[in-house]
Amino acid sequence: xxxxxxxxxxxxxxxxxxxxxxxxxxxxxxxxxxxxxxxxxxxxxxxxxxxxxxxxxxxxxxxxxxxxxxxxxxxxxxxxxxxxxxxxxxxxxxxxxxxxxxxxxxxxxxxxxxxxxxxxxxxxxxxxxxxxxxxxxxxxxxxxxxxxxxxxxxxxxxxxxxxxxxxxxxxxxxxxxxxxxxxxxxxxxxxxxxxxxxxxxxxxxxxxxxxxxxxxxxxxxxxxxxxxxxxxxxxxxxxxxxxxxxxxxxxxxxxxxxxxxxxxxxxxxxxxxxxxxxxxxxxxxxxxxxxxxxxxxxxxxxxxxxxxxxxxxxxxxxxxxxxxxxxxxxxxxxxxxxxxxxxxxxxxxxxxxxxxxxxxxx
Amino acid sequence: xxxxxxxxxxxxxxxxxxxxxxxxxxxxxxxxxxxxxxxxxxxxxxxxxxxxxxxxxxxxxxxxxxxxxxxxxxxxxxxxxxxxxxxxxxxxxxxxxxxxxxxxxxxxxxxxxxxxxxxxxxxxxxxxxxxxxxxxxxxxxxxxxxxxxxxxxxxxxxxxxxxxxxxxxxxxxxxxxxxxxxxxxxxxxxxxxxxxxxxxxxxxxxxxxxxxxxxxxxxxxxxxxxxxxxxxxxxxxxxxxxxxxxxxxxxxxxxxxxxxxxxxxxxxxxxxxxxxxxxxxxxxxxxxxxxxxxxxxxxxxxxxxxxxxxxxxxxxxxxxxxxxxxxxxxxxxxxxxxxxxxxxxxxxxxxxxxxxxxxxxx
Numbered sequence: 001x002x003x004x005x006x007x008x009x010x011x012x013x014x015x016x017x018x019x020x021x022x023x024x025x026x027x028x029x030x031x032x033x034x035x036x037x038x039x040x041x042x043x044x045x046x047x048x049x050x051x052x053x054x055x056x057x058x059x060x061x062x063x064x065x066x067x068x069x070x071x072x073x074x075x076x077x078x079x080x081x082x083x084x085x086x087x088x089x090x091x092x093x094x095x096x097x098x099x100x101x102x103x104x105x106x107x108x109x110x111x112x113x114x115x116x117x118x119x120x121x122x123x124x125x126x127x128x129x130x131x132x133x134x135x136x137x138x139x140x141x142x143x144x145x146x147x148x149x150x151x152x153x154x155x156x157x158x159x160x161x162x163x164x165x166x167x168x169x170x171x172x173x174x175x176x177x178x179x180x181x182x183x184x185x186x187x188x189x190x191x192x193x194x195x196x197x198x199x200x201x202x203x204x205x206x207x208x209x210x211x212x213x214x215x216x217x218x219x220x221x222x223x224x225x226x227x228x229x230x231x232x233x234x235x236x237x238x239x240x241x242x243x244x245x246x247x248x249x250x251x252x253x254x255x256x257x258x259x260x261x262x263x264x265x266x267x268x269x270x271x272x273x274x275x276x277x278x279x280x281x282x283x284x285x286x287x288x289x290x291x292x293x294x295x296x297x298x299x300x301x302x303x304x305x306x307x308x309x310x311x312x313x314x315x316x317x318x319x320x321x322x323x324x325x326x327x328x329x330x331x332x333x334x335x336x337x338x339x340x341x342x343x344x345x346x347x348x349x350x351x352x353x354x355x356x357x358x359x360x361x362x
Numbered sequence: 363x364x365x366x367x368x369x370x371x372x373x374x375x376x377x378x379x380x381x382x383x384x385x386x387x388x389x390x391x392x393x394x395x396x397x398x399x400x401x402x403x404x405x406x407x408x409x410x411x412x413x414x415x416x417x418x419x420x421x422x423x424x425x426x427x428x429x430x431x432x433x434x435x436x437x438x439x440x441x442x443x444x445x446x447x448x449x450x451x452x453x454x455x456x457x458x459x460x461x462x463x464x465x466x467x468x469x470x471x472x473x474x475x476x477x478x479x480x481x482x483x484x485x486x487x488x489x490x491x492x493x494x495x496x497x498x499x500x501x502x503x504x505x506x507x508x509x510x511x512x513x514x515x516x517x518x519x520x521x522x523x524x525x526x527x528x529x530x531x532x533x534x535x536x537x538x539x540x541x542x543x544x545x546x547x548x549x550x551x552x553x554x555x556x557x558x559x560x561x562x563x564x565x566x567x568x569x570x571x572x573x574x575x576x577x578x579x580x581x582x583x584x585x586x587x588x589x590x591x592x593x594x595x596x597x598x599x600x601x602x603x604x605x606x607x608x609x610x611x612x613x614x615x616x617x618x619x620x621x622x623x624x625x626x627x628x629x630x631x632x633x634x635x636x637x638x639x640x641x642x643x644x645x646x647x648x649x650x651x652x653x654x655x656x657x658x659x660x661x662x663x664x665x666x667x668x669x670x671x672x673x674x675x676x677x678x679x680x681x682x683x684x685x686x687x688x689x690x691x692x693x694x695x696x697x698x699x700x701x702x703x704x705x706x707x708x709x710x711x712x713x714x715x716x717x718x719x720x721x722x723x724x
Contacts (some may be wrong), residue, residue, distance in 0.1 A: 109480075127492070139463075
């Protein structure tokens with residue numbers, strides 16, 4: 001059942017532990033997103049959580065998908081919990097606030113030991129860790145009241161199959177991502193996204209109770225803009241050119257670079273809406289752009305910070321494919337090239353949006 | 363809430379990882395107990411699980427307390443799950459078998475990463491890890507249908523406070539356990555056990571649904587026998603004399619040995635029954651002695667195996683207090699002394715019992 005499905009998707013862990021390059025220490029960028037999301041989250045729950053749900057169970061179940069190990073997940077859960085409590089309290093002074101059970105989900109390769117050790121001592125919920133890809137079933141039928149996921153839905157379940165197949169027209173030779181690649185590669189990524197989102201919505205529709213909410217913070221690109229508009233896509237394009245540069249110097253093999261692709265896709269709100277409509281089990285209750293103070297106008301200055309962030313989020317991928325040895329050199333070169341080529345970010349944007357979906361009644 | 367209470371109890375992890383001295387590799391002894399328990403488990407569920415429980419929820423929740431990392435927990439869970447499924451099936455061919463969610467609990471210091479990676483791929487349940495001492499609340503009110511725990515209830519929540527206090531009449535100088543110690547020390551351990559079991563039953567009575575079961579496999583001693591009858595107690599007494607021997611040689615400090623005590627207590631079935639009666643929320647539905655083929659008649663031959671087992675179960679404790687360096691020497695000496703002094707096991711017994719408790723209706 002659960003295991004059967006999750007085995008199909010690959011695992012791309014954030015860098016574990018608490019070292020200087022770890023995700024836990026370098027997730028201030030995502031934390032900024034979480035801060036901005038807090039207000040939207042509170043509003044989303046206040047306006048969209050049905051009163052009947054509050055009465056349906058004596059335990060309220062919250063799930064955070066792709067929780068990683070850092071503090072952001074605890075911050076988000078605290079915000080959700082307080083919002084739900086307010087909702088109960090708004091029903092009158094005598095309304096019984098239920099107990100909360102929070103499920104922290106991430107890939108089996110996530111460092112749950114660190115996660116569990118960092119659980120807040122003064123938390124007002126029962127905590128559980130749930131290992132497995134969120135592209136498979138991870139919870140029982142109709143058992144979760146609110147699903148939250150922040151900064152995870154851009155991860156595909158896998159690298160699109162064709163882009164690493166040298167016999168396919170979608171072979172992505174000399175690149176590690178879809179930006180500035182052939183139409184076939186772009187389409188392979190778009191198709192993979194569509195299949196993954198279909199799967200994501202399908203399994204969540206089984207797990208979330210009728211009337212339950214799904215609140216997602218998604219890094220993407222604005223409606224109607226090309227992929228080149230997303231700063232993150234430009235980031236990975238640049239990272240690809242760094243690898244090619246290293247291949248030319250003989251530091252990594254060209255074949256290895258050709259076989260490597262980043263399983264990330266930056267969707268637009270419209271693409272999400274289309275997937276939700278196609279699935280049919282959720283209604284879109286809200287879709288908002290997160291305010292974000294971009295530092296892209298000063299890439300030259302903030303390059304080390306950007307490099308650190310990109311490294312924290314992706315080094316697991318590089319390590320798995322290329323080994324440890326190239327990491328320092330790769331990200332040093334990346335930082336250098338960020339400064340030298342900061343102009344490529346000129347017409348890009350950091351764009352994060354917030355989506356509130358509600359599980360329709362069956 | 364949960365965190366508040368669990369912080370009070372100390373953590374005594376089994377040896378993590380998968381190395382040659384790890385618990386995962388050396389739990390065949392406990393596995394033997396699990397094999398013997400399987401039949402009793404099946405019978406306990408068949409005879410005691412109320413039909414109403416099966417209809418009360420569309421997810422059936424099982425919790426394994428003190429799961430550690432080894433395969434035994436998956437084996438026990440599989441047995442429980444199959445027994446519950448049979449129960450459903452016995453209600454007729456059209457009875458809907460629910461989904462199962464299994465909570466694997468152990469201390470926060472347990473190696474959940476290993477546990478999650480070893481989850482059976484063909485499992486028929488949703489898995490979750492729950493960190494925290496089972497002497498505190500770890501689950502929501504009335505949320506668990508079957509609690510299982512095997513070979514864990516002999517662990518106290520902490521070393522009795524007075525036995526390490528040099529100003530107390532219960533100071534346990536020159537010993538690391540209660541066997542052959544003063545009456546005050548024995549009483550301090552008995553009191554700690556009574557308090558811990560009271561706490562254990564209290565929190566479980568809140569977490570288990572009415573009619574829910576608690577099935578426990580407990581290493582202990584037969585009713586009416588002295589503490590010296592339990593082979594395990596003799597084992598720890600011997601381990602204590604090894605430490606004293608090492609202190610005399612100057613390998614460890616005597617003060618450090620005096621400050622060290624093993625937080626384990628071997629209860630009799632009657633002691634458990636008394637605690638259950640005192641608590642009042644459970645009925646004792648079954649209490650059986652597990653068949654066990656003792657190897658104590660040939661301690662001289664099986665000493666290395668016994669030493670390995672005792673090391674796997676307790677080395678976390680020794681490491682925490684004495685550091686890594688003494689471990690090999692301590693357990694080598696222990697093995698040697700086991701052979702030399704095998705006669706001390708003459709009038710002892712390895713005794714494990716199986717208890718089936720049912721949560722009474724409120």
